[in-house]
Amino acid sequence: MQKLNDIEDINKEKYDFVTKIKPAYQTGKGINRELIEEISRVKKEPEWMKNIRLKALEIFLSKPIPTWGPDISEINFDEITYYIKPEDRKANDWNEVPDEIKNTFEKLGVPEMERKYLAGSVAQLESEGVYSKIKKQWADKGVVFMDMDSALQQYPEIIKEHFGKIVPPSDNKFAALNTAVWSGGSFLYIPKGVKMELPVQAYFRMNGEMEGQFERTLIIAEEGASVHYIEGCTAPTYSKYSLHAAVVEVYAKKDSKVRYTSVQNWSDNIINLPTKRAWVEENAKMEWVQGSLGSKITMTYPSSILRGEWASTSNLNVALATGNVWKDNGAKVIHAAPNTSSKVVAKSISGQGGMSVYRGLLRINKGAYNSKASVQCDALILDDHSKSNTYPHNEILDESASFSHEASVGKISEEQVNYLMSRGIREEDARSLIVLGFLDDVLKEIPLEYSLEFNKLIKLEMSKMGAVG
Amino acid sequence: MAENYLEIKNLNVEINGKEILKDVSIKVKSGEIHALMGPNGTGKSTLAHSVMGNPRYKIKGGEIFLNGKKMNDLQIHERAREGIFLAFQEPVSVQGLRFINYLRTAYTSLHPEEKLEYKKFLDEVKELLNFFGLDNSFIDRGLNDGLSGGEKKRMEALQMLILKPKFIILDEIDSGLDVDALRIVSKAIQKAKENGAGIIIITHYQRILDYIKPDFVHVLIDGKIAESGKGDLAKIIEERGYEYYKGEINAKIE
Numbered sequence A: 001m002q003k004l005n006d007i008e009d010i011n012k013e014k015y016d017f018v019t020k021i022k023p024a025y026q027t028g029k030g031i032n033r034e035l036i037e038e039i040s041r042v043k044k045e046p047e048w049m050k051n052i053r054l055k056a057l058e059i060f061l062s063k064p065i066p067t068w069g070p071d072i073s074e075i076n077f078d079e080i081t082y083y084i085k086p087e088d089r090k091a092n093d094w095n096e097v098p099d100e101i102k103n104t105f106e107k108l109g110v111p112e113m114e115r116k117y118l119a120g121s122v123a124q125l126e127s128e129g130v131y132s133k134i135k136k137q138w139a140d141k142g143v144v145f146m147d148m149d150s151a152l153q154q155y156p157e158i159i160k161e162h163f164g165k166i167v168p169p170s171d172n173k174f175a176a177l178n179t180a181v182w183s184g185g186s187f188l189y190i191p192k193g194v195k196m197e198l199p200v201q202a203y204f205r206m207n208g209e210m211e212g213q214f215e216r217t218l219i220i221a222e223e224g225a226s227v228h229y230i231e232g233c234t235a236p237t238y239s240k241y242s243l244h245a246a247v248v249e250v251y252a253k254k255d256s257k258v259r260y261t262s263v264q265n266w267s268d269n270i271i272n273l274p275t276k277r278a279w280v281e282e283n284a285k286m287e288w289v290q291g292s293l294g295s296k297i298t299m300t301y302p303s304s305i306l307r308g309e310w311a312s313t314s315n316l317n318v319a320l321a322t323g324n325v326w327k328d329n330g331a332k333v334i335h336a337a338p339n340t341s342s343k344v345v346a347k348s349i350s351g352q353g354g355m356s357v358y359r360g361l362l363r364i365n366k367g368a369y370n371s372k373a374s375v376q377c378d379a380l381i382l383d384d385h386s387k388s389n390t391y392p393h394n395e396i397l398d399e400s401a402s403f404s405h406e407a408s409v410g411k412i413s414e415e416q417v418n419y420l421m422s423r424g425i426r427e428e429d430a431r432s433l434i435v436l437g438f439l440d441d442v443l444k445e446i447p448l449e450y451s452l453e454f455n456k457l458i459k460l461e462m463s464k465m466g467a468v469g
Numbered sequence B: 001m002a003e004n005y006l007e008i009k010n011l012n013v014e015i016n017g018k019e020i021l022k023d024v025s026i027k028v029k030s031g032e033i034h035a036l037m038g039p040n041g042t043g044k045s046t047l048a049h050s051v052m053g054n055p056r057y058k059i060k061g062g063e064i065f066l067n068g069k070k071m072n073d074l075q076i077h078e079r080a081r082e083g084i085f086l087a088f089q090e091p092v093s094v095q096g097l098r099f100i101n102y103l104r105t106a107y108t109s110l111h112p113e114e115k116l117e118y119k120k121f122l123d124e125v126k127e128l129l130n131f132f133g134l135d136n137s138f139i140d141r142g143l144n145d146g147l148s149g150g151e152k153k154r155m156e157a158l159q160m161l162i163l164k165p166k167f168i169i170l171d172e173i174d175s176g177l178d179v180d181a182l183r184i185v186s187k188a189i190q191k192a193k194e195n196g197a198g199i200i201i202i203t204h205y206q207r208i209l210d211y212i213k214p215d216f217v218h219v220l221i222d223g224k225i226a227e228s229g230k231g232d233l234a235k236i237i238e239e240r241g242y243e244y245y246k247g248e249i250n251a252k253i254e
Helices: A002-015 A033-042 A047-062 A099-107 A110-117 A148-154 A156-162 A173-181 A414-421 A427-443 A448-468 B044-052 B076-082 B099-110 B118-131 B136-140 B149-162 B179-194 B233-240 B243-253
Strands: A120-125 A128-134 A144-147 A186-190 A200-205 A216-221 A226-234 A242-244 A247-252 A257-265 A270-272 A275-280 A285-292 A297-300 A303-306 A312-322 A326-335 A341-351 A355-364 A372-381 A387-396 A402-410 B005-015 B018-029 B033-037 B057-066 B084-087 B094-098 B167-171 B198-203 B216-221 B224-230
Touching (some): A033 A047, A033 A173, A110 A120, A110 A200, A120 A144, A128 A148, A144 A148, A148 A216, A156 A216, A173 A247, A173 A275, A186 A226, A216 A257, A247 A257, A257 A275, A275 A285, A275 A312, A285 A297, A285 A326, A285 A427, A312 A326, A312 A355, A312 A427, A312 A448, A326 A341, A326 A372, A341 A355, A341 A387, A341 A427, A341 A448, A355 A372, A355 A402, A372 A427, A387 A402, A414 A427, A414 B076, A414 B094, A427 A448, A427 B094, A427 B099, B005 B044, B018 B033, B018 B044, B018 B057, B018 B198, B018 B224, B033 B233, B044 B057, B044 B076, B044 B167, B044 B198, B076 B084, B076 B099, B084 B149, B099 B118, B099 B149, B118 B136, B118 B149, B149 B179, B167 B179, B179 B198, B224 B233, B233 B243
Parallel strands (some): A120 A200, A186 A216, A200 A226, A216 A247, A226 A257, A247 A275, A257 A285, A275 A303, A285 A312, A297 A326, A303 A326, A341 A372, A355 A387, A372 A402, B084 B167, B167 B198
Antiparallel strands (some): A128 A144, A144 A186, B005 B057, B216 B224
């Protein structure tokens, strides 16, 4: 039992705390035209951005709540606070960040990660970036990494050219909502030919309940550039929900390589509905790596549109659905050019009544000849109360394409557990090892700090299960 | 190593309500090799799994002692920590669980008092892989994943050596091994004996006993020990065949 407590301490105490701050600015609850104008005014935005927002608001109001996945009808858009600005200043040095906020990110290990292995870092609390930094050697090469609001002020032309093109507000209700009320997020620009050996990270922290976080991320990798972008997300636990609805747009230009790793460990009152999409041009490579640890409900289907010949994409996805949780994860790939290739690997674990769903769309357009695609989804179900479903939708419209789809649903076999126990390993540790083995081919793609987090969480879940069963 | 003993005393075991073992008694001391022989389906594997503690096998009577400590109520991993090791007839595979990670976890679970030096441990594993004619790629492969029958058996034998158990039960370690592999595995068993382990070799055939001389031989027929004797009994069994014992038992019942 001592061990169980130790693990619990690590996980709960690390994320489950509230930062005591008096926000510098905060809007009232509910969404309407006045709110949008207020946000735009507070941010001193150009008129064109305000117009984009207002148009998106109309689209948002006109679209119904989707009913094809988990039940998200509890979201009451009139109760949510859409914009909370924690602090007036934006810092480029942790020493300039107010103590309470700095302590928050220190507890989360953000400055430490930056020191150890990042080329740059953006930290967001509530609706605004409070800190951003790109190390000098990369800044000197023209790399830009900062919060999206600052980017709009400093690089309005680039933003105007790229914003909302890949994910238009008409895409879905929550993309429209994000476009209307977006705040924060990150802007990453890598000039032609610049290969970043170290990753950059954006960390998103929510602090309250009945609030929304609507960050907007834009990544532009110019020709031949390469980058690894990491996204981390956490929040303290509340009894009422909060809404997280981000939009991410990635331009992977000719010969570029972009890896987007997302590890979300939201608390279990968060409804997480991001829209993430990339345009992948000739011979470029887009890799989505997703670790979905937390949240109450998640619906996320990172998409790659393979627009240029020889473009490729991979989508590696791990979802953990334990407890009163619905994970609706998947991938969307459109092969829109010849000789393109894609690979989707989705692994899920459901336990203690959790529901995990793989939902995917794979389309190979007519004329995208010699394209290759594979989809593999494996589910591990830990007990009889939990479920897993797979909804793959495949449209192979070109005859020369090659496509494979594999799916499996399994349980931990008692023979495996007995075998490991016969080597002195305790039952719950044996189960953890089997689960981690099941996840290994995706986990090894996740940065060490985060995969260790996964390890701890899986062990915690297994010890909980041991305690009840 | 101090002298240890594993005592199986009047063991009665059931699976799904069916009686498999009847009053089986065997006592093994450190450094001894016992061969447990018998035809298929006679309860040899049941004995192995019962001693290891698989809950599917219900002990209805009798005891298992290790150095006088009763094992009956201990879980599998606790028995392993007392020093019992079972080389499985059909080792399961665990995809994605890297062999070296598994082995390290096993070792530190079995020997918590030792501070494991990873580099040294790894070198030892590599040396043993080489001894068994397996290449270093096995270190990072998923546990038994995609291995041939013979490779799995050699990996079981490797674990037998590296995990340093006090008592080893080899459940048909010889099946699926070619002559060369059999020779290497026999050498490994000899090594384990020299390290002071007590060993039970469960086998259907005489074949492995051409390479390794048992100190004692037991014949298990229909869940009962039909005969126990010194090592030379193995030869006699080979000449007689198991049919001889079937007749004996039937005669006794009549």
